[in-house]
Amino acid sequence: MAPKEPSNGNQYDHAYDDLHKNGIVNGSTTNGVPGVLGKNTPLDDVKQLLANDTKVKVAGIDCDGILRGKIMSREKFLSSLKSGFGMSSAIFGWDMHDLLHTEESSLTSAKDGYADFTALVDLESLRRLPFEDGIPFFLLRFVAAGKPVIADGRGLLRSLGSSMEAAGLRGMAGGKCFSAHCSSTLIEHCVINAYLGQSNSNL
């Protein structure tokens, strides 16, 4: 579903503003991607950063805090920078096994067909993924009807940050990650090896 035209166009120029404000374009490097100097338009700058790519990966955070994303063609991505692109609100209406919540929230519903939210690209989040052949990766945040989706963690942090900034404060954040590690099954190894191009006689 195509994203709806925003009622207030100005607020969607965020991507360009972020790009310059945070020094992505005029800074030195972003994870090995050379920064681009000059008087180009922001779109030209992003195009230049992605000059040798045909695709990018994007992901936003769902209501459980899990990244949900996809691979997009570079052209589709660039055409989305101004006003975002449509992404299913179902990621705020189901759990981590994609089971729909039995009790619906006000965010999204079956009745509305889990209509698309608008996903906005945070250009400053650019990094290249070493475990996926260096594909450029961008984080998203979500808006619906021109307002930030209240359950979107990145949108929440952003508005908190803005309020603090307005009060002359600077917000800082860090995190801890706890994880469990298990050895993989033989099948898993076989699949990985097969697609890494290593020989495996079990396949």
Add this chain to the structure above:
Amino acid sequence: MNFQTPSEDGYGDGDACRNLAAFLGSNQSKGLRPLTDGAFGYSILRPIMAKRYFHDIFDTSLQVNCPVEGWHTESGPGVYEAVSWFVRRL
């Protein structure tokens, strides 16, 4: 649906020539091994298990001028969604 291709007699005989049609002639389709597990739409990690395969499909779509603009898992084992370019009708 995306799955490993079995040999005629299944996955046990890894040296045999892969033959999906022959496998399905004597096995149910649920005997196939999906390339991504579980129901997890928009996964950014599970496709990496078979990244050469999934990226090859995307890259080839560009090469044959039948470009995919969006490419992600849907809610089912091995299930994918491909969005074709949105263009003016002929």
